Amino acid sequence: MSILTTSLAEVASSDATLRAFLHGLPGVDRVGADQRAAVLGTRSIKTTAKAQAIDLAISMVDLTTLEGADTPGKVRAMCAKAVHPDPSDPSAPRVAAVCVYPDLVAEAAAAVAGTGVKVASVATAFPSGRTSLEVKVADTALAVAAGADEIDMVIDRGAFLSGRYLKVYEEIAAVKAAAGEAHLKVILETGELATYDNVRRASWLAMLAGADFIKTSTGKVSPAATLPVTLIMLEAVRDFRARTGRMVGVKPAGGIRTAKDAIKYLVLVNETAGEDWLDPAWFRLGASSLLNDLLMQRQKLATGRYAGPDYFTLD
Template sequence: MTATVPPLAEVARSTTALRAFLHGLPGVDQVGAEQRAAMLGTRSIKTTSKAWALDLAIRMVDLTTLEGSDTPGKVKALCAKGRRPDPTDADCPPVAAICVYPSMVATAVEALRGSKIHIASVATAFPSGQAPLEIKLADTRAAVKAGADEIDMVINRGAFLSGRYLEVYEEIAAVKEACGSAHLKVILETGELATYDNVRRASWLGMLAGGDFIKTSTGKVQPAATLPVTLVMLEAVRDFKALTGTTIGVKPAGGIRTAKDAIKYLVMVNETAGDEWLHPDRFRFGASTLLNDLLMQRAKMATGRYSGPDYVTLD
């Protein structure tokens, strides 16, 4: 980042100062971002590196179910799969987290007891975010009280797109405080932000307000995660680290379904932000079906045979 910026403590002192900072960020070259993302997506990975990448991608998965039809039984089954993604292979790593609605957190806590898998919960009137702040804070506190150690919140896109940046900042900061010791992932819902410049501004806003991760999408709006959008977000966390010394994570979510796609993202992480982000504490995949393809590709590398969809459970 080449722009000269004021001390970050001063950025959010007023609506005018925050707007000036966000609109003073370097603009995103749309053509350049899309071409670079496409170029990085063509990189090939050799056998040993591919095996390492598949295991890393599994360790980065936030295995997710966010349906109105979710039941305790479904969540328990998902937790069991997260613990032992491949029951036939004890060397297969567990996932990073199980992500559920607040009402299912207690079920996940019991099912994951004794494991190191994180329990993530969407909150703040997910996925629309259209609720009063006091309800969003109560939603967050309830999920944390039930045992969630990660909260995925949605920003107020209406306020952001209307230029009410300080309102969005203050809401994120309030949710962060309500999280207590739990980590906060700030969902930008990039499919509704329209431009890469808005994605960059929203990324910085989420980081300035205290987010531990910035996340692309709820998975309920299309387009969800894309390589160019994630590239812009990775550039933002890289530049934020250079400016502040603080490392913020990135989570693309929605539409990442194949091992081939996951590896493209890992290449982009390494080439854009650096290998510090090649860790589940710094990069996650929000997904419900990606894990199945990672397992099938992993088995193919081990056996030389493609097992097909019957090899894995349906989620």
């Protein structure tokens, strides 16, 4: 089956047609992807553009707390920081979203109401994804009912790696239906997918099933986000739009800690998918520890000096 002649409406008609489509995608040149990402990662940005890039990166952050010790107070404090990242400078942009477990969605939604900051919630047995579809759908529906604007789901990596692509597809489609108007971010957990070819296949599988975003990682598995993996995912969303006319967002998550790292990702987006994706609606950064470094670099550009390490609240 040629992927050029296959109707995408027919691709998921059976496990066989879905497998044929995914394995008919062009293979990834691992060496070429690594080299391309490395070259783009060396691009330098001048002062004015750097200031703009830092503000853009701040506006793309999903500020996240996903720990067993999370409390309503911790979530409210995080939400306050999301809305006003630098209380001493009202010109600092707000972040894109806060991300919490489903039982804390109502708390987060109340804290950011009317600010433009979205509420995202991990669902579907995050981070393992190992539970029944019924539980995943119920988890999603409860989060949306509590006020989630976005749902971050994890795919069943065991099913994917054993070639049960239709099971993965049907689970994503069911969660998408349960999410209703909320945007669905599908986490591939690329650190467990073993090959770049699998990253490309998982990206297409998620998009075919209705993902609004594809996301690298839960942040709980190493390696998490990397430039080469994000490059492959950006190529996938670019090619998917060329074929279907539908844009899908990308979110690298985990391991992005500095403003310098964030700018590398913005360059990667611009050079791979194009400037249409340089918008919080289509590109996010899942890295809470990143925000403080972005704020420190922002202050350095504005004042000529760095703030002390305890100037900004710790996440």
